[in-house]
Amino acid sequence: MKDCIFCKIIKGEIPCHKIYEDDNFLAFLDIQPIAKGHTLIIPKKHYNTFEETPSDLLEKIMPVIQKIGIALKKSLAADGFNIGLNNGQAAGQLILHTHFHVIPRFNDDGLHTWPSVKCTEEEFKQITESIKAKIK
Ligand code: AMP
Ligand code: ZN
Numbered sequence: 001m002k003d004c005i006f007c008k009i010i011k012g013e014i015p016c017h018k019i020y021e022d023d024n025f026l027a028f029l030d031i032q033p034i035a036k037g038h039t040l041i042i043p044k045k046h047y048n049t050f051e052e053t054p055s056d057l058l059e060k061i062m063p064v065i066q067k068i069g070i071a072l073k074k075s076l077a078a079d080g081f082n083i084g085l086n087n088g089q090a091a092g093q094l095i096l097h098t099h100f101h102v103i104p105r106f107n108d109d110g111l112h113t114w115p116s117v118k119c120t121e122e123e124f125k126q127i128t129e130s131i132k133a134k135i136k
Pocket of ligand 2: 001004005006007008045046047096097
């Protein structure tokens with residue numbers, strides 16, 4: 001994709017701090033890290049969103065994410081890590097090239113978890129049925 005920053009990184013037109021590469025994927029440090037070691041893992045082939053990314057590629061990316069998460073933990077002496085993906089503008093996706101975030105976490109890092117919303121038993125039931133009906 002011509003104007004995609006991540007495609008430019010893959011082609012070597014924009015520099016990055018590369019930490020891993022194989023035939024299908026590239027992993028590099030996020031330029032505005034939430035925590036030191038915050039890494040992005042991207043498929044080398046351009047797909048705008050997670051939804052559009054073929055499932056066989058997603059199957060292959062999971063072990064890579066796991067490998068990198070473990071390496072981040074060991075190298076930074078982190079206590080855990082978050083795996084994240086923003087799918088769509090509403091979810092905070094700024095760059096339209098599928099990418100997973102792996103963010104090292106520390107027991108005392110002060111990063112808070114997401115807030116929760118109230119949901120009645122009726123809503124839980126209704127939402128469950130409506131999601132189940134849409135699974136293909
Ligand atoms: P998202 O909001 O999920 O689309 O995340 C995009 C991420 O890409 C952000 O965390 C940015 O800091 C990061 N980013 C943008 N440009 C670059 C770049 N040239 N090198 C590394 N990370 C980048
Ligand atoms: Zn791209």
